[in-house]
Amino acid sequence: MAKEKDTKPMANTVIGSTLVIDGEITGEESLTILGTVKGKIAVAQNLVVEAGATVEADVEAQTVTVSGRLTGNVVARERLELKPESKMVGDAKSPRIVIADGAGFKGNVDMDV
């Protein structure tokens, strides 16, 4: 009945597109979001907000890559990247920030200079 789906071992966390999480996500690994997360996110590795995903949360991660929609303050210890078509509202703090052509962004940028 429950299909065995261990064919593709994935150590990391994926939040699927129909999933809605209201609360706090903390982790020592990478996190990929296709669905909706509201609250707070703190991961030790990479955070990817895929196209179609909605994040309304304060975010802390090593690297943050946004293709979807992110509302909240972001602290990326290494790198923040806003892909084309992404929308971000909030303050960004990271030593390296990449904003692609076509990305939407509103907020403060702090590169620690």
Next chain:
Amino acid sequence: MADKETVIGPETRISGEVRGEEDLVVRGRIDGKVQLTQTLTVDKGATVQADVDVRHIVVSGTVVGAIVASESAKLTSTARVVGDLASPRVMMEAGAAYRGRVDMGDIAAARAAVSSRAVQRSAAGEKPAMRPAPPRMATAAKAVIAGKVSAPVAPASPATRPATAVAAGALGPASPPAFPRVAGAMGAMAPAWAKKKIRRR
């Protein structure tokens, strides 16, 4: 983007509410509430301390909280579960450790009991009192559900007793026979003794 399955990795913890219309595999930890229209899989080593409302649940790890599975619930040999379980089909493998009340009857009533309890709990902000009397099945509902279950489900509680007895046997002879009922008091604020006592040796 092809549909990736949702996985909560072993080093990730979610506290809050998770809702969705797809399968969810937990390898890490969820505290709070889980509501899915599909299958929840709690892998070995994973912990879910939440009231759970899903279609199917497969537990190989630890679940503390009330479980409502509208189609089936399976506890594998490594499962450790404390809390009430309501589902028309319940499977427990040898070695599964479980304590709580099994109800193969009126799922809607069980679900209502869980959600009202959740409301009470958040309103009161404290440990809920003992749960109200277990929901009794209406005869008509019973007949429908009995068709899906292998054993006749006549008056709910006696029929479910053998299943729980099997699980109790798995706990080993040292488990106290007359253990205080933990029924409704489970969930996020499960007391430490509740977790300890079910540990298999």
